[in-house]
Amino acid sequence: MxxxxxxxxxxxxxxxxxxxxxxxxxxxxxxxxxxxxxxxxxxxxxxxxxxxxxxxxxxxxxxxxxxxxxxxxxxxxxxxxxxxxxIGMVHQHFTLVPSMSVAENIFLGRQPRRWGGLVVDRAAMRHAAADLISRYGFELRPDQRVRELTVGQRQRVEIIKALAFDAEILILDEPTAVLTPAEVDDLMKVIDVLRDRGRTVLFITHKLREVKxxxxxxxxxxxxxxxxxxxxxxxxxxxxxxxxxxxxxxxxxRKQVPPRTERGDDHLEVAGLTSVDATGRAVLEDVTFGIRPGEVLGIAGVEGNGQTELAEALTGLRPVISGRVTLDGTDITGWSAGRRRGAGVAFIPEDRLDRGLSPTMSVAENLAASNYGRAGLVRRRLISQAALRRFAAEQIRRYDIRGAAPETPVGTLSGGNMQKVVLARELAREPRVLVVSQPTRGVDIGASEFVHRQILAAAAQGCAVLLISSELSEVLALSDRIGVMLRGRIVDVLDAADATETRLGLLMSGGRAEVEA
Ligand SMILES: Nc1ncnc2c1ncn2[C@@H]1O[C@H](COP(=O)(O)OP(=O)(O)OP(=O)(O)O)[C@@H](O)[C@H]1O
Ligand SMILES: [Mg+2]
Structure with missing residues (x-):
């Protein structure tokens, strides 16, 4: 410059x-x-x-x-x-129409037309979409419905949509938050290509190595x-x-907190869990593991290999066709999501807006949603507004939820601060089992440290934690054992002490750990 x-x-x-x-x-x-x-x-x-x-x-x-x-x-x-x-922009939260195809989303509002503009030229649109997709080396099919895509794939559609405008100035608001490390590398190359073509790129990220x-x-x-x-x-x-x-x-x-005392047997036991998607394809196959109280089981894997489905199956959001989930010896396989929550299963989902929060409701109401059972919040079947306000103010302070008061609508918070609301709500319940997916996605460096400490603190209290993350450094820093998922299966479980990024990377891509060892 x-x-x-x-x-x-x-x-x-x-x-x-x-x-x-x-x-x-x-x-x-x-x-x-x-x-x-x-x-x-x-x-x-x-x-x-x-x-x-x-x-x-x-x-x-x-x-x-x-x-x-x-x-x-x-x-x-x-x-x-x-x-x-x-000026084109890729937003921090998705703006796609789930019921439409990839191609339709890319060209939304400016489809190629025929017959004097009366008919959308679908073939031309598909063609143009395929062209753009291959130009940037993404793996997407123009005909796929967006609702069937993983979070990472949706992000790629957003990027292509912004690029399709042929914008001279391209704004990318945390485009890498939902990409796998390999996809991040690809995006970096795309950004280099854009620069070579004279484009100007404004790039927002919390990951300083990407900035560098x-x-x-x-x-x-x-x-x-x-x-x-x-x-x-x-x-x-x-x-x-x-x-x-x-x-x-x-x-x-990152350093581990003091060693946890493992009490008793498996809190959570999963045996032979199998689940299929709408087309009958297995998305979870014979998944078996146990997590003891106080233990963190990390799940490493390239996104889209069954991690989302595993979290859903454990929290009661996805039916299974065979297998069993037991909590302290009780079979909870047939239990609804609500009943599981009531029994102490907490869930921090990867997609905080879709599943995690009600954007138009206040921070206090969102925080309270899972915590009505908490002492003092409900009196004679009525929510005590004063107690709710105090509880919310305390969580806002503890989690440093910036720009929020108890009555602020959650939808007006910044992305990272919404994530903190979900974390605060789920951890305040002092859960027995915590299923947490991509906990620090979109969270700034300082807050990430804090989130990690909170997860370890929950474990120290005897909570059994399943940690799903595409950040290998995060999995390595927090887990006692690490399972690797590939095509719906857990292909190996390593003790954290034996795990390295290289070894995990190899297993994630279908190689065998022994090659390196
Ligand atoms: N529509 C809105 N109504 C009220 N307040 C808003 C609105 N949009 C943003 N804010 C507030 O403006 C401030 C800045 O938010 P912004 O989303 O720009 O942060 P950010 O830097 O992008 O953070 P993050 O890294 O978490 O995404 C926050 O306090 C947020 O709550
Ligand atoms: Mg933001």
Whole structure:
């Protein structure tokens, strides 16, 4: 990046401010983005990153400040206007229509038409979609219904949809949160290709190694204000973290909490669990394991190998065709999700908006949803509003849920802070079994540390934890044993002490652990 391009930015924001009612989401942001650069935007959960990007995508209007594009002041009245100005965005939460196909979603609202625009040219659309998919090396079929796709596949559709506009400026809001490590590498290559083609990319991520890998420059925002822009070259991960938090952060190698005492036999026993999808294909096959009180069983695997289905089967959200789930010796295989919850099975799902939360309800109501049994919340069958408020305020403080009061609608929180609400709610129940999927997805570095400590603390209290994560470092740091899932089966279970990233990676891809050992 030479100084002259940075002096004539393609995009220049000055004094941008955005409030929602009395809440200041963005206080004052200045940002200069040079043409053809990959510009990372970093900041803690709730710092204002998505809000700022939504302003550029025409979704929100700023209360103050100016936006200059190619040297001229512009107003971005709506998403269509943003597209006309050459700005495309991949959102942090999905915007796809589940009942439509991949191709239909990619071209939603701008399908190729025939007969003077009266008929959508489906063949042309499929063709164009297939072309884009192969150009970026994604594994997707244009005819697949989005509802049948995994979270990672949906993310890829979102990316292609944004790229299909041929946007000159592409905004990616945490695009890697739901991708597997291999897919992240692929996306990094796609970003490099875009840069080679002269595109400008604004890239949001909480993973500092991704910033280091792909960005030319890095801008940090903190509490809705710009902290500064630095060249990536020569900047260390811990320097970025310090800028984000505003003080020195210690990026510690994760250490186990004191050893847990394992009490008694398996809390949770799973034997021969088998489940099929709508087409009759096995998505879980003969899955067998046990988790003792106080133990963390990690599940490693490339996403889409049955992890989601396993979590659903254990929490009563998916029927099984054979096998058994026992909790402290009681067969709970036929129990509903509600009954399992009542018996102390907690669930932190990967898709927090779909399954985890009611966006229009308040933080307090969402936190209370699983905790009505809690002492003091219900009195003579009525919820004590004062007690609920106190309980919510306590969780907000403990989990550092930024920008939230007990009465704030959950849907207005930032992505990472919504995740903290789900964690707080499930862990407050002091569960006997915790099924947790991708716990730190979208959560900033500081909060990730905290989340890890909470999971280990639950185990220390005697909870049996099943931890599903596509982050091998996370699985390795927290688990006592690690099972590897491949095509619906658990292909091996290793003691954490014997597990390494290489060994797990090999098993995940169908190789045998002995090759390396
Ligand atoms: N529609 C809205 N109504 C009210 N407050 C909002 C709304 N959208 C965002 N906010 C608030 O603005 C602040 C910034 O949120 P934003 O989503 O921009 O954070 P972020 O930096 O993207 O965080 P994360 O890393 O968690 O995604 C938060 O306090 C959030 O609660
Ligand atoms: Mg965000």
């Amino acid at each position: 030479d100084a002259s391009t940075a002096d004539h930015p393609i995009l220049h924001l000055q004094g941008i401010r955005k409030t929602f009612g009395s809440k200041v989401a963005i206080d004052s942001i200045d940002l200069a983005v040079a043409a053809g650069e990959v510009h990372a935007i970093c900041g803690e959960n709730g710092a204002g990153k998505s809000t700022l990007m939504n302003i550029l995508a025409g979704i929100h209007q700023p209360d103050a400040g100016t936006i200059s594009l190619r040297g001229r002041p512009v107003g971005i009245a709506g998403p269509a206007e943003a597209a006309r100005l050459g 890998a792909v960005a030319d420059r890095v801008s940090v925002i903190r509490h809705g204000r710009s902290v500064g822009t630095r060249d990536n070259a020569g900047l260390s991960e811990s320097e970025i973290a310090d800028l984000m938090v505003g003080r020195a952060v210690f990026l510690a190698e």
